[in-house]
Amino acid sequence: MKSRLAILSALLCLPGLVFADAMYDDVIRAELRPGWRLANGDHMAALHLSLAPGWKTYWRAPGETGIPPLFDWRGSQTRAIAVEWPAPHVFYQSGMRSVGYKGEVVLPLRVSVKGKGRDVRLSGTIDLGICKDVCLPHRVHVEAILPATGGKPDPSIVAALADLPFSAAEAGVRGVSCDVRLDAGGVTLRTEIDMNRTGGAPETVIETADPDLWVADPATRWEGDTLISETRVSHASGQPFALNRSDVRITVLTEQLAVDIEGCRR
Incomplete structure (x- = not known):
């Protein structure tokens, strides 16, 4: 953002x-x-x-x-x-x-x-x-x-x-991981969510607690019962920054449910 x-x-x-x-x-x-x-x-x-x-x-x-x-x-x-x-x-x-x-x-x-x-x-x-x-x-x-x-x-x-999104616990999310890798001018962020697969094409929205960070629209797909999202995060100033995994907020949107997940567990 x-x-x-x-x-x-x-x-x-x-x-x-x-x-x-x-x-x-x-x-x-x-x-x-x-x-x-x-x-x-x-x-x-x-x-x-x-x-x-x-x-x-x-x-x-x-x-x-x-x-x-x-x-x-x-x-x-x-x-x-x-x-x-x-x-x-x-x-x-x-x-x-x-x-x-x-x-x-x-x-x-x-x-x-x-x-x-x-x-x-x-x-x-x-x-x-x-x-x-x-x-x-x-x-x-x-x-x-x-x-x-x-x-x-x-x-x-x-x-x-x-109609508020379910919490991770309510939706039966079993685990969430975030992999952060540096690239030119920012980082790539890959999230993996272990949860029951639902119907329809999945979408995710990824936010951070820092208002100066810009998160691109993620590419999201299912691999079995793991929902994978990949995106790029950059700072509004163009300067280097640290991304706190515990501050990452992921909203999962499918035809059947919405889930609000706060923080990566690893």
């Missing part, structure tokens, strides 16, 4: 990329679902995005040509906000891969509130990408009051939580 400056610089160079303005406001609608207060005092809310037919938006790791979403919750009466990501889809257009959602998506928000037992204001500005024939950076503003009492589980949020 690149730093924000590197991402914006790359976007400016993408062919066909223009910046969205008010004429595209009808392409995407954003609202906050106020949700309900949890037993531990936190609050479960959600960002609900609705897209016009044929349009898509991007996941947290959007692929080489995607636009990663950026959240700014300043002005909210909260301590922290964690975005939960339902399993995304992989799209191919003109030979390029992107990862995201089309139609509608509900992103659950786990909110740590300031002060227990009172209503709080959640206010956010989200910079995201929307894409059809062209890809556009777009900004939406959302605001809602999160009620301390009277809220009950929202079926849309509950369904989105149920």
